[in-house]
Amino acid sequence: MFPLSSENLLVASLKFCAGVCSGIVFLIILFVANEAIPSFTSPGFTAFFTDEAWYPTYNQFNLVPMIIGTLCLASGAVLLSAPLGILSALFCHFYGKGLTLKIYRRIIELLAGVPSVVFGFWGLMVLVPMIAKIAQPGASLLAGVLILFIMILPTMALTADVALEQVPKSLIQGSYALGYTKTRTLLSVVLPSAKSGLAVGFILQVGRALGETMAVLMVTGNVVQIPESVFNPIRALTSNIALEMAYAVDHHRSALFFTGLILILVVLALVLLSHSLQRTADGR
Amino acid sequence: MLKLLALVGFTLSLSQFSFSAEKLVLTGSSTVAPLLGEIAKRFEKSHNDVRVDVQTGGSSRGIADTRQGVADIGMVSRALKPSEKDLTAFTVAMDGIGMIVHSSNPIEKLTQEQILNIYKGKVKSWKNVGGPDKSVTVVNKAEGRSTLELFLKHFQLKPYEIKASVIIGDNEQGIKTVAGNPNAIGYVSIGAAEFSISQGVNIKLLPLNGIVSSTENVRNGRFPLSRPLNLVAKGEVSGLKKQFIEFAKSSEVSDLVRDQYFVSVEQ
Numbered sequence: 001m002f003p004l005s006s007e008n009l010l011v012a013s014l015k016f017c018a019g020v021c022s023g024i025v026f027l028i029i030l031f032v033a034n035e036a037i038p039s040f041t042s043p044g045f046t047a048f049f050t051d052e053a054w055y056p057t058y059n060q061f062n063l064v065p066m067i068i069g070t071l072c073l074a075s076g077a078v079l080l081s082a083p084l085g086i087l088s089a090l091f092c093h094f095y096g097k098g099l100t101l102k103i104y105r106r107i108i109e110l111l112a113g114v115p116s117v118v119f120g121f122w123g124l125m126v127l128v129p130m131i132a133k134i135a136q137p138g139a140s141l142l143a144g145v146l147i148l149f150i151m152i153l154p155t156m157a158l159t160a161d162v163a164l165e166q167v168p169k170s171l172i173q174g175s176y177a178l179g180y181t182k183t184r185t186l187l188s189v190v191l192p193s194a195k196s197g198l199a200v201g202f203i204l205q206v207g208r209a210l211g212e213t214m215a216v217l218m219v220t221g222n223v224v225q226i227p228e229s230v231f232n233p234i235r236a237l238t239s240n241i242a243l244e245m246a247y248a249v250d251h252h253r254s255a256l257f258f259t260g261l262i263l264i265l266v267v268l269a270l271v272l273l274s275h276s277l278q279r280t281a282d283g284r
Numbered sequence: 285m286l287k288l289l290a291l292v293g294f295t296l297s298l299s300q301f302s303f304s305a306e307k308l309v310l311t312g313s314s315t316v317a318p319l320l321g322e323i324a325k326r327f328e329k330s331h332n333d334v335r336v337d338v339q340t341g342g343s344s345r346g347i348a349d350t351r352q353g354v355a356d357i358g359m360v361s362r363a364l365k366p367s368e369k370d371l372t373a374f375t376v377a378m379d380g381i382g383m384i385v386h387s388s389n390p391i392e393k394l395t396q397e398q399i400l401n402i403y404k405g406k407v408k409s410w411k412n413v414g415g416p417d418k419s420v421t422v423v424n425k426a427e428g429r430s431t432l433e434l435f436l437k438h439f440q441l442k443p444y445e446i447k448a449s450v451i452i453g454d455n456e457q458g459i460k461t462v463a464g465n466p467n468a469i470g471y472v473s474i475g476a477a478e479f480s481i482s483q484g485v486n487i488k489l490l491p492l493n494g495i496v497s498s499t500e501n502v503r504n505g506r507f508p509l510s511r512p513l514n515l516v517a518k519g520e521v522s523g524l525k526k527q528f529i530e531f532a533k534s535s536e537v538s539d540l541v542r543d544q545y546f547v548s549v550e551q
Binding site: 053056060132139217222223244 | 464
């Protein structure tokens with residue numbers, strides 16, 4: 001149909017690569033869903049929300065405390081990191097200069113590259129004993145929130161940095177020309193204009209906070225309960241999979257896959273949300 | 285296009301090359317895996333064309349993988365259950381589970397009853413068992429771990445009776461958790477605990493029923509909370525599998541068993 005030019009070959013191979021990439025994602029979702037299906041018949045969908053507790057070897061499959069624990073953990077971490085991330089980006093763009101700025105940017109990038117298990121280890125050896133001095137046992141929701149906060153702060157700062165970069169220079173200059181001060185410009189022109197870009201970064205960080213496993217597993221204590229205070233231990237959905245998957249059989253196993261399916265769907269929803277936000281922003 | 289074909293051909297020939305070596309796959313208990321990893325290295329040295337792949341994942345996985353044929357040999361850190369008699373077990377070493385507390389904890393011993401009450405949440409403060417007025421941090425293992433199973437069986441507990449403050453995965457995490465918390469109590473493999481103590485980690489082992497938690501007492505069978513570390517295989521054991529299992533049981537590797545602070549069965 002078409003002559004086999006190098007152009008066509010390139011397009012074809014690019015299409016092939018894109019197909020493989022998206023195919024892998026679909027295969028993973030299909031696999032997880034397929035493994036989770038037995039859990040819909042037994043223990044049954046409602047069992048995950050109405051059972052008395054989570055004792056999978058005794059046919060008790062209540063996920064509610066872990067869902068609540070995960071939400072507390074992720075929202076706590078994101079609420080702490082978002083303002084600091086945005087302030088950090090404002091510093092980079094409008095206040096930092098020369099060598100200080102260069103060093104600061106490298107430090108943020110370095111922080112973004114530290115493996116999660118290192119944060120977890122540090123949390124277990126330093127943060128948890130510190131919290132234990134205030135309230136036993138130390139391994140707690142608070143420890144998890146703080147570790148996650150440190151982990152997602154650099155990426156929050158970097159995405160906010162990109163969002164500020166996209167604010168048109170003409171807007172800022174216009175604002176100065178109207179006699180606005182620097183602070184007024186930042187608050188009334190830059191931030192509103194970067195709003196949707198910042199929101200996209202925010203949502204992606206929520207996704208990351210929900211999915212983080214190793215560090216959280218090491219510092220939250222992993223007791224399945226609804227936290228009454230920030231000093232209570234909790235178990236996140238991801239930690240539950242990591243702790244028990246290697247040993248799980250039958251219903252227990254499919255229940256864990258069900259947990260995984262929930263996580264995938266929530267993250268998928270977040271990605272779609274950030275995508276539509278991005279589109280509204282671009283269509284402005 | 286030609287380049288791509290050449291690349292594919294090259295990859296195929298490479299993969300064929302790696303298939304030419306005989307391969308043994310071992311999966312199972314996280315307690316047994318480090319020991320078998322060392323044994324496997326030594327075995328590979330004397331058998332040039334054999335690759336031994338040791339993967340961890342828990343005793344249950346060792347059983348399941350061996351049944352399904354995913355693994356040639358399973359590693360199981362307990363005696364086989366009656367329902368698992370389709371597999372054959374070969375004991376390579378013994379291990380004991382010891383109660384550990386932080387080294388600054390003044391408690392020197394706990395009775396069976398006291399440990400039971402601490403884990404059931406009836407004793408909430410160290411004061412009630414002769415210690416300081418500090419609340420007890422109960423460290424428990426996650427469901428499915430063989431250490432938990434053995435602990436529950438010994439103390440005749442059900443999982444839902446335990447009121448844990450912290451739940452952990454493997455021995456290493458348990459030791460780190462107790463070392464980082466002066467009020468914690470936990471239970472881990474005695475071998476792993478003795479090794480950590482020799483490395484200067486801030487934990488100490490408590491005696492059980494008046495018997496000192498040591499590898500010595502596990503070897504002579506006096507220690508009550510102990511378990512065999514088994515290799516399991518399905519059906520007739522022959523050829524390479526047989527060679528490897530005999531090697532793992534032999535005195536050629538007893539120094540490796542000792543290095544892991546386990547107790548060798550070969551006298």
